[in-house]
Amino acid sequence: MTVIATVAPLPSNPLHRNRDAPINFLNVAKNLLQNSHLQAEGLHARLLKAGFLSFTSICNTLVHRYSDSGQISHARQVFDEIPQRNHVSWTSLISGNSRLGNSEDALETFLRMLDHGFHPNQFAFGSVLRSCSVSGYLEFGEQLHGLIMKMGFFCNVFVNSGLISTYSRNGRFDTALEILERMEKDVFSWTVMIIGFSNGRKPFEAITTFARMLKEGMMASEFALTSFFKACAYMEGLREGSQAHCYAIKTGLEDVMSVRASLIDFYVKSGDIHNARLIYDRSSPYDVVMCTAMIGAYAHNGNTKQAIEMLHEMIREFDISPNEFTFASLISSAAENGDVGLGTILHAFALKAGYSAITHVEGALIDMYAKGGNIEDAFTVFNNMETKDNVSCSSLLSGLSSNGYDQEALEFFSDLHNSSVKPDPFAVASAMTSCAKLSDQLVGKQIHSQIIKSGLESDTCIASSMIDMYAKSGTIEDAQSVFENLSAKDRIAWTAIIDGYAQHGQGRKALELFGEMIEAGINPNEVTFVSVLNACSHSQLIEEGIWLFGLMKSEYRIEPLIEHYACVVDLLGRAGRLEEGLEFINAMPMQPTTLIWRLFLGACRNHNNLNLGIQASKFLLELDPEDDAAYVLLANIYAFNDQWGNALETRNIMKLRNVRKVPGLSWVLVQNSYHVFGAGDTCHPQKELIYKKLYEVMSNVKKAGYVPVTEFALHDVNESEKERLLVHHSEKLAVAFGLIGSVEGSPIRVFKNLRICGDCHAAIKLISLVYRRTIIVRDVSRFHHFSEGACSCGEYW
DNA sequence: ATAGGGTTAG
Incomplete structure (x- = not known):
């Protein structure tokens, strides 16, 4: 509703041209507003001078102009001085705040408008919904939804699109889709849904929705296409993306820069850097966006060198300056390579160019320093951030964890709840991983309950981290139930559960699951094969393991990594096929690493092969003279063979080189x-009680047939002293305390930082029988479930 | 339009 008013012209009115013709001054003023090249302030001054600010519609337009140029406080001032505000005035201020990202002000203005008795129209709803969408005010959005239904806007395309955006951006895809299904759909509403799915990491749904849109005869816009390519990039959907590329060429949309930039990103993420480069090469003259897209392509394709070369080319030859996107890309590339040197140079460059205090750049810097092991500098960047966001927090969390500060990571995570940053799925998954690494099921369960409350159980990353946490902390049943309840099981979830069973020594079950995974059409990757091979080696499935090792290359075209060779060495070593293991090592296409020799040496120790053990330790110490396991295992082999002189000498060399043995520790959950x-x-404060219990336990198991395996007391002392040493092993103390502190019949969970000792293994088997308890011991390489006098490992470890 | 983080192994 436009107010048409004719007023007497002011004598000095510069707009006044013809006294005779009736002039619609308002239209003239509006024309001025729309076409003028003047800044908002200049216009404001002229309109004020000409006396136009008494007209509501003129003021409304001025509010619009001010907010368009980002001067929201001026817009607000004009709004405050409007003598007679109408609903357009309110809507202009709401939409200004919304467009500038002042979501709270937009919401507040909307509420004030209702208080003043104005009914929101589709634009007011559209604007305020956009704020709800981007700022996560889902509950407010739901209330608006109610109001919208009540006011009869449920058929409005514009308003419904806002609702779809609000719901899909905040995880409520089902509701968003329901609205879409019910409404009269236009290109815009389809596109909003596609964007929602694409940004919400639901690529399949994004692609299906896109296909449905075309089927209904709609033409895709550049926005729908860019989102589509983003979805294809995420799921490495080369086929779908290429098809849409054809569509883009046919419709001419490929000429749109935004489409090209997203195409480059799609081709790179699908592994086709060649096509990405072709599109780039056809895009001259370049701008910073195109260059950055291509730099990002190289940066995330493991080709940092080429990315840096392009940076030089862009600056020197095209005279284009990098922006914050360029820096973020390059710094994260340095992070992926753990290249703190390059990262620091880029940090300095970004600082000089004025981009180092941009949130994205800071996030990349934190990740770069943390991944490179420089947690102090990561903290410096974090502490200097003006506004810490989700990403910087989760970067720091995972950085703490990868540097071994898992306890600190969990404290940081718990502090987040009292801060303004709410942990998102990334942070939650990271924290869960810290629990897994610490085998801390107590904290893990607490976080699990938060996950249930916030409805994030079906997030695949979170679910995978939970499966891992339950498996690593001893309850494979809980891991299984998280896995079963997961509707969309991806490769990582399958791999996590397979690995869980592998660690618990249930190799057959692991292989069964591997078969189901293949049947479900999920392709294994190199990590899956590490887990599957581990499952074989822990469960004496030697021929199966060797077969799978071959299958990896022949069927799945995965070139075995050193880790896979290590699995086979372990497989043969545990089985005592040491000669064969050594042949296998010598035939490897790469140089054996410390890991390989350490595994082989461990096998020599277990199967008591002095000669091969000496050889293996020699190779191991050549590669790493500070490897404590090399000395300890060799000394133990000597001791086991009664070569006490050599054992002592080995220990002396170790001392001389200042290498310390990691002390054996056991934890028990009470x-x-x-x-x-x-x-x-x-x-321990209850030490008297614990030792009393320990001696009682040992005397009882002796009656049940336990004979101390004194070969495991690796010191040159007499038999009774050896027995005394064995009795006091940390795992026995932990079990004794577990028996005191836990309810009769409940399982006892022990964790050890080294491998369980053979004598303790024998003793705990009998403890499980005599005391009718399930005892679960997790050592450094696997779980042992003791029950009824037997262990799940079947003596095979 | 181009940018920062998370999940499985070792």
């Missing part, structure tokens, strides 16, 4: 806290 023990430990 009444919701972890209690730690070393060998012969007397630090």
Whole structure:
């Protein structure tokens, strides 16, 4: 509703041209507003001078102009001085705030408008919904939804699109889709849904929706296409993306720069850097966006060198300056390579160019420093951030974890709840991984309950981290139930559960699941094969393992990595096929690493092969003279063979080189806290009770047939002293305390930082029989489930 | 339009 008013012209009115013709001054003023090249301030001054600010519609347009140029406080001032505000005035201010990202002000203005008795129209709803969408005010959005239904806007395409955006951006895809299904659909509403799916990491749904849109005879816009390519990039959908590329060429949309930039991104992420480069080469003259897209392509394709070369070319030859996107890309590339040197240079460059305080750049810097092991500098960047966001927090979380500060990571995570940054799925998954690494099921369960409350159970990343946490902390049943409840099981979830069973020594079950995974059409990757091969080696499935090792290359075209060779060495080594293992090592297409020799040496120790053990330790110490396992295992082999002189000499060399043995420690979970023990430990406040229990236990198992395996007391002392040393091993102390502190019949969970000792293994089997308890010991390489006098490992470890 | 983070193994 436009107010048409004719007023007497002011004598000095510069707009006044013809006294005779009736002039619609308002239209003239509006024309001026729309076509003028004047800044908003200039216009404001002229309109004020000409006396036009008493007209509501003129003021409304001025509000619009001010907010368009980002001067929201001026817009607000004009709005405040409008003598007679109408609903357009309110809507202009709401949409201004919304477009400038002042979501809270937009919401607040909307509420004030209602208080003043104005009914929102489709534009007011559209604007305020956009704010709800981007700022996560889902609950407010739901209330608006109610109001919209009540006011009869449920058929309005514009308003419905806003609702779809609000719901899909905040994880409520089902509701968003329901609205779309019910409404009269136009290109815009389809596109909003596609964008929602694409940004919400639901690529399949995005692609299906796109196909449906075309089927209904709509033409895709450049916005629908860019989102489509984003979805294809995420799922490496080379086929779907290429088809849409043809569509883009046919419709001429390929000429649109935004489409090209997203095409480059899609081809790169699908592994086709060649096509990406072709599109780039046809895009001259270049701008910063195109160059950055291509730099990002190289940066995330492991080709940092080429990315840096392009940066030079862009600056020197095209005279284009990098922007914050360019820096973020390059710094994250340095992060992927753990190249703190390059990262630091880029940091300095970004600082000089004035981009180092941009949130994305800071996020990349934190990740770069943390991944490179420089957690202090990561913290410096983090602490200097003006506004810390989700990404910087989760970068820091995963950085703490990868540097071994898992306890600190969990404290940081818990502090987040009292801060303005709410943990998102990335942060939650990271924290869960810290729990997994610490085998801390107590904190893991607490976070699990938060996950249930926030409805994030079906997030595949979170679910995978939970499967891992439950498996690593000893309850494979819980891992299984998380896995079963997951509707969309991806490769990582399958791999996590397979690995869980592998660690628990249930190799057959792991292979069964591997078969189901293949049947479900999920392709294994190199990680899956590490887990599958581990499952074989822990469960004496030697021929199966060797067969799978071959299958990896022949069927799945995965070139075995050193990790896979290590699995086979372990497989043969555990089986005692040491000669064969050594042949296998010598036939490897790459140089054996410390990992390979350490595994082989461990096998020599287990199967008591002195000669091969000496050889293996020689190779291992050549590669790493500080490898404590090399000395300890060799000394143990000597000791086991009664070569006490050599054993002593090995230990002396170790001492001389200042290499320290990692002390063996065992933890036991008693009444919701972890209690730690070393060998012969007397630090526990209940030590008298614990030792009394320990001696009682040992005397009872002796009656049941336990004979101390004194070969495992690797010191040159007499038999009774050896027995005394064995009794005080940390895992026995932990089990004794577990028996005191837990409810009769409940399982006892022990964790050890080294491999379980053979004598303790024998003793705990009988403890499980005599005391009718399930005892679960997780050592450094796997789980042992003791029950009824037997262990799940079947003596095969 | 181009940008920063998370999940499985070792």
